[in-house]
Amino acid sequence: MLTKLLKYSSLSLVVAVKRSVTNSQSNFHLSNQMKLLNDNKQFKKTLELFDKYTKNNTKTFSSYIITQALKACTHLKDLERGKTIHHHLILSRTKDDFYITTSLIHLYMQCNDIASAELLFNTTTKKNVTIYGAMMKGYIKNKQASKAIDLFNQIDKPDEIIINLLFNTCAQLGTLEALNLVKQVSSEIPKSFHSNSILLNALLDALMKCGDIKHAESLFDKSINKTLDMYGAMMKGYIQNNQAKKAIDLFNQIKNSNEVVIILLFNACAQLKTPEALNLVNKVSNKIPKSFHSNSFINTSLLDALMKCGDSKQAESLFDKTTNKTVEMYGAMMNGFNLENNPIKTLNLFKKMNVDNIEGNIAIFRCVIKALSQTGDYELSQSIIKQIPNSFFVNNQIQYALIDMWGKSGHVDLAKEIFEKLSQPNQVEYTNMISCYGLNGMGMQAIELYYKMPKEFLDEGTYVCILNACSHSGLVQEARSIFESIQMKTEKIYSAIIDCLSRASFFEEAQKLIDEYEYDHLPSIVIYMALLSGARNIKNAGLSQKTYDHMKKLFSQSTNSLTSAAVLLANTYASSGDIEKASNIRDELQKSGRKKKMGITRTVVNGEIYVSVQL
Structure with missing residues (x-):
């Protein structure tokens, strides 16, 4: 009897071991297949393979398999599928498996479901630096940088990745408080961190975006092993701070530029808009490797630079020769034609897009609306506006472009209709509506709206628009009163009030x-x-x-x-x-x-x- 029991026990153990080995081999094979598909960006096939195996007991799935499935959901932004995996398959495993928890946070944040990410984070008992990093990255992605900083302050020992995310957060904020935090943290981190080129790049970017150019320059000059990314961060910072000449000077120090640096150079030249900048654009574009010309981002920035530097003929030639035209390339050309006050070419390009079945985005329709505002034709505007997708009409950029267009074509009622539907008009929308009234001789309505405008929205553009509105309606006394209330009077503001006084013959x-x-x-x-x-x-x-x-x-x-x-x-x-x-x-x-x-x-x-x- 004892012998039979021993034989049975041994047999059961062998079967259990075989099953365990089989499951491990199956898990290993499946995880490798899913990773290969994800690496090749075949995310739908990854989920099809995963679904095929979910008929069996999912408890045998390794964390790696689950994270590969969630990774596919994240890239596809398939929130519903991701939630199904979370709630029906692995809910019990999220409490102590930080790999799965991190993957879920990435999914929710990528799909803009911040509430679900926060709920998961708050109910997770064992939080490590990786989970904190996933939350911070998600907040940055969703433009909630302040929350990322609050989270950073909860971490006892941040690693290099967390510090990098903090600098990215501060760069997004661009405030004095953010700058002070960048300086504080960068002065406290271990010296070994300063050998991390990725971290240095993020620090330079943060300093530049927070406006501390001198500190960034000092750090850059002291760096011994300067990478192309660091050069790029400095060039980008100079451009953002309207110092394109310095960006070009830095470019001239680089021996072997990459595609990102070339794009930044073209952006700098586009900002300068000078003959010298145009010559540099032509010189560099003729020397870069042919492989670079297959990069749509380079072609777009090159077209933009040529147009803004005044060489529309060469830009058109390059555009016509390009076989795979992207929406961004169309946008660069259309924006350039608008700057040249050539709306016909902009609208012709839009027609070509329709013929080629290329869908326009927000930027394209902004260019189209700008072109229509230059023509001032009501019927043409109406026929093209009907082609804008309904979902675009809630976009602020489209709304204020339409207000501007209807104002310039004399249809104040249509501009007012759009403005009054806005729940919380922003600074640009207020200013455009004031300008609309002013252009159409409705000075009193412009003044009434001006005094309703939140004080924090008032800037040079608003003051110029309201003074111009007074000027066109002969409201000199009102213009005087507004001018006297302005604390920081600029050249444009003086020009506007002098125009108003001169129109009314108050020359003295x-x-x-x-x-x-x-x-x-x-x-x-x-x-x-x-x-x-x-x-x-x-x-x-x-x-x-x-x-x-x-x-x-x-x-x-x-x-x-x-x-x-x-x-x-x-x-x-x-x-x-x-x-x-x-x-x-x-x-x-x-x-x-x-x-x-x-x-x-x-x-x-x-x-x-x-x-x-x-x-």
Whole structure:
């Protein structure tokens, strides 16, 4: 009897061991297959394979298999499938398996389900640095940087990954408080961390985005082993801080640039918009490896640089030669055409996108709406606006672009309808609506909205718009009152009030403000153009001549602006009846080779735009 029992026990043990080995082998084989599929970005096939095995008891699945399944859900943003795996298959294992917990947090955060991620995090008893890192990364992804900092403060011993995430968080905030935290933490971390190039790169990025350029430059200069990523962080920071020239100087120190650095160079040149920048764009684009030209991001930044530097012909040639055109490339071209005040080409590109079945995104429709605002044609605008997906109309950028467009085409009622549907209008939407009223001679409505606007929204753009609205409606006293209430008066603000006063023939008062401005500023040609324009409006040739002569003394090098001023002067003489004097000025302009900008008139017939040029 004892012998039989021993034989039975031995047999049971052998079977159990065989099952365990079989399960382990099966788990190993399945996990390898799933990882291979995920590595090849075949996420749907990963889940199909996982589903095939879920018919068996999932308790035999290893954590690695579960995390591979959740990884596939995360990349596909399949929240429903991920929740099914969580609640029906592995709920009991999330309490003590930090691999699964971390994967679930990544899933929820990637799918913007912050509440589920927070619930899981708060109910997890054994939290390690990896779980904290997943939460911080998720908060950064969902633009909730303050929560990431709160979480950082709970960690006793942050590792290099956590420190890196903190710097990313502070870079997103870009505040003085964030900068102080960056400085504090960077001064306290172990010296060994400073040999981590990824960490240094994140630190440079944070310093730049928080506006401490000098500190970033000092750290960069002291670094012995500078990586391309570090150069890139500095270049990007210079561009963000409107110091494109420094970004170009840094580029010239790099021996072997990568694609990211080339993109940043083109972005810097696009910001400068100078002939020298254009020459550099052409030089670099001709030298980069041919393989780089297959990178759509490089092509997009190159097109953007060419357009912004004024070489639209070369940009069009490059665009036409490109076989695989992306939405971003279309956007770069359309934005460039809008900057050139050439809406026809923008709208033609949009038609081409429709023919090629390329779907537009928010950026594309913003460009289209901008082009429509330049045409000012109601029927054409209506026909194209109908093509915008309904889901886009809740986007702030689309909303304020539409307000601007309807305002410029004279349909204040449609602009107002959009504005009044906004639950909480932002600064741009308020300003655009004020501008809309101003353009259409509705100064009192503009003033009423201005006083309803939250004070924290008031900036230079808002002040200029409301003063212009007063100017177009002849509301001089209201403009004076608003101007006096402004604490930080800029060149544009002075120009707007002087335009208002000049239109109403208050030239002495306008001159006093010019003297006030020039007490602690250099003379501004924009301000004098406003004064000259006002003199033209009332046909005061004497004041126009006096102002123009003074401008020639002050701004002798500003050829283009003086040409525009001479045209205004000639028009003033012509409108006051002195045709001979007007002709003499125009003859002098022609002899000097200086040309005024051509006037363009656009007419829409049967949905097609026709252009006439006025010399």
